[in-house]
Amino acid sequence: MPITYSFTKLKPAYNIKTDRTFTVVRKYAFIFTLLVAFGGQFFPKLGLLVVPVMIGLLIAAFFKGRYWCGNICSHGSYYDFLLLPFSRNAKIPKFMRWTLLSLLVLAWFGFRMTTGLYNASLAYGDPDFWDKTGNVFVNAFMMVIIAGTTLGILVSPRMWCSVCPMGVMQKASNFLGRKLKVTKVTEEKVTIADKDQCHTCGKCSRVCPMQLTPHLNFNEHNQFDSSNCIKCSTCVENCPADLLTLSNQSTANFITRNVKKEAGKNRKQFTTTICKISTLKENVKEFIFQLSDNSINFKAGQFILVKIKDKPEMFRAFSVSYFDKTNNRIGVTVKKASNGYGSEILFNDFAEGMNVILEGPIGDEIVIDEESKRAIFIGGGIGITPFVPLVQEAINSNKIEDIKLIYGVNKESELIYTDKFMQMEKESDKFSFIPVVAFDENWKGEKGFVTDVLDKMNLTGNTIYMCGPKPMIDTSLKKLDQLGVDKNNIRYESA
Ligand SMILES: Cc1cc2nc3c(=O)[nH]c(=O)nc-3n(C[C@H](O)[C@H](O)[C@H](O)COP(=O)(O)OP(=O)(O)OC[C@H]3O[C@@H](n4cnc5c(N)ncnc54)[C@H](O)[C@@H]3O)c2cc1C
Ligand code: SF4
Ligand code: SF4
Secondary structure, eight states: OOBOOOOOOOOSOSSOOOOOOOOHHHHHTHHHHHIIIIITTTOGGGGGGHHHHHHHHHHHHHHHTTHHHHHTOHHHHIIIIIIGGGOOOOOOOGGGGOHHHHHHHHHHHHHHHHHHHHHHHTTTTSTTHHHHHHHHHHHHHHHHHHHHHHHHHHTOTTGGGGTOHHHHHHHHHHHHHHHTTOHHHHOOEEEESOGGGOOOOOHHHHHOTTOOOGGGOBOTTSBBOOTTOOOOOHHHHHOTTOOEEEEOHHHHHHHHHHSOOGGGTTOEEEEEEEEEEEEEETTEEEEEEEOSSSOOOOOTTOEEEEEEETTTTEEEEEEEEEEETTTTEEEEEEEOOTTOHHHHHHHHTOOTTBEEEEEEEEOOTTSOOTTOSEEEEEEEGGGGTTHHHHHHHHHHOSSOOEEEEEEEESSGGGOOSHHHHHHHHHHOTTEEEEEEESSOTTOOSEESOHHHHHHTSOOTTEEEEEEEOHHHHHHHHHHHHHTTOOGGGEEEEEO
């Protein structure tokens, strides 16, 4: 009787703190909040500076939704830049999203401001009229600092933004813009290039400062329509599949029409059973899944999604490191990420005999181009995994005449699958295996980084396929550029 999912012991945090992309404005705008709230205690006229800000954000919202909140707002900058490091970054309670609650907060703030301004107006013509008027805004800023800081540290940095009265007024202004169809051109929304290539990893939702769920809510134009989205681009920056942009509707239509659809074309769901789990290193395990039939359409170099959670449905992408067509088996090799949500589940909860949903295969970045007769494969760290089937496929291909695999790690103890690659090298005279170790005195082979090996090679006529951590990909791309390799002959994938 197969075991089924339990997902009982979820450990690492769902919401991930991640660096925001700071423009100068976004980084330092918090100075304005502090200046008005604290400086205003001594110079109340500073509060008057808030008036043009309020007018500006309402106009901006008419055209662009809550763009101001994510990119210009001085309170937002305070939450993202100053509070984020100290925040628990916990889940924002559901009631904070109730419209009624934001209307109550708006009514309360509105009442305080109106009565404050009315009282100040009674002093019209007096020398302290402007001080009294400014003070109304200074007090409002101070209240926001107190409420925002408390909620931000105890729960989540942007928790106040869920009920912020200015946010509600922006939504009203934007509603008008949408009704008048102005926003079709002016408002940029989070857009996914191709839903079929989405990894359903949920990362866009886990990093969202407003704790929205773009990956579950793309509309028929592939856009995320939430009026609470502050257009901060955090999800765009963090999507591992590089599928997201902030685009208006016509750009979104262009992107979705012109994206390469091949990569997600054969995607299907499979119910499998884990038939074997092997520990390759203390923090690396290989999982082999038994498919029920041979309907999977897999090409070496592709990756597959492994379901790690039901609610919200969540998958993790892993390059296929093992494929046995005859016995309908497919495998992935996983490195445990420290504090990693998905890899912890795979390491702690996955067991032989358990049913697991796989989805895919996806990706064509490092699938072999048979037009090119010479291949150089470069794998860094856990990025070596797709090269197990890739090297075998290249060896089997009659069209490919020369194959080299450069495998870079920091320490010799991190190397995996070396026996397999050495065996393939023994059996094929067109394949050379070059492991390279960066920081290990006792290592007898090539020392340094993969780029040091590239320096010594003749790269002419080769297609280069790379998979590994982003820093390795970036330095290798730079090196290949210096060595005069045409960009069209380079393919890569990075986690
Ligand atoms: C195309 C593709 C192929 C891939 N192939 C492989 C493969 O073959 N093998 C493999 O092992 N991996 C592979 N990956 C990576 C894999 O999909 C996962 O991203 C990886 O296992 C980490 O997932 P996780 O859920 O454990 O970590 P996550 O929970 O998503 O965390 C990611 C990182 O963020 C950090 N983090 C977690 N929580 C917090 C927090 N609260 N604050 C700050 N930082 C935090 C973690 O330390 C971790 O390093 C691939 C990825 C892609 C896109
Ligand atoms: S959905 Fe993306 S752009 Fe919108 S608030 Fe969340 S992270 Fe920012
Ligand atoms: S791949 Fe992950 S981060 Fe990107 S859109 Fe899909 S679920 Fe979001």
